[in-house]
Amino acid sequence: MTVSLKLLFEEIYQAKDEDDLRSHLAPKIGEYFVAKRSGIFFFDRLPAEQTLQKVLNIALSLEHNPIARYIAERHTPVHEGLVTTPKAWKLICPRPDHWHVMAGPIVNRAQVVGSVGCTREKSMPAFDTQDLADLSAICLHLSAWTASVRFTQISISFINYTERFLFPKPFIENSLTQIFPLQVRLKYKPLTGFKLVLLAIAHLLKP
Numbered sequence: 001m002t003v004s005l006k007l008l009f010e011e012i013y014q015a016k017d018e019d020d021l022r023s024h025l026a027p028k029i030g031e032y033f034v035a036k037r038s039g040i041f042f043f044d045r046l047p048a049e050q051t052l053q054k055v056l057n058i059a060l061s062l063e064h065n066p067i068a069r070y071i072a073e074r075h076t077p078v079h080e081g082l083v084t085t086p087k088a089w090k091l092i093c094p095r096p097d098h099w100h101v102m103a104g105p106i107v108n109r110a111q112v113v114g115s116v117g118c119t120r121e122k123s124m125p126a127f128d129t130q131d132l133a134d135l136s137a138i139c140l141h142l143s144a145w146t147a148s149v150r151f152t153q154i155s156i157s158f159i160n161y162t163e164r165f166l167f168p169k170p171f172i173e174n175s176l177t178q179i180f181p182l183q184v185r186l187k188y189k190p191l192t193g194f195k196l197v198l199l200a201i202a203h204l205l206k207p
Helices: 005-014 018-032 050-059 066-074 086-092 129-165 169-179 182-188 193-205
Strands: 037-042 100-108 111-120
Touching: 005 018, 005 129, 018 037, 018 111, 018 129, 066 100, 066 111, 100 129, 111 129
Parallel strands: none
Antiparallel strands: 037 111, 100 111
């Protein structure tokens, strides 16, 4: 089946987490752009191994890598042909499977928190303006997905914190016993903590 932009957009919103994006979406992005390599990276999830960290620090250095600098400054996709010459790029990144490189940002709260990229060998065509336009659309959806997922993670953490420290179980049970009749308590019994409080309040406010 041919990979389309529409399919990629749907894949993004079906992803459960960032690992899911890397393992399932990244290969399909590579297929869409007919790339030799493709990947999705979140900077706070990069490998912690010291050897890999040194390589990543150089690859992501704004001084060393003009692609990384362009993305950090403009928050938009770019390929190596827009920021440097083939000779200069070969010195920056001598890998034969990185002869052509295109990358774009994943943005959350005005910060670049990750990147999506593709590479091609010397024998393959260079990335062009249509590729950049398509990658820009993918970056837009990835950024929206990231903002939604990370907001949800923060919200869940807040609710769990609230349940543990502000609404301990004995307090909830005692309060419900005093306020609500038996049938209401039985209805809400499977629930706990903050969620239970919210539903109980909603019950009180019912006309």
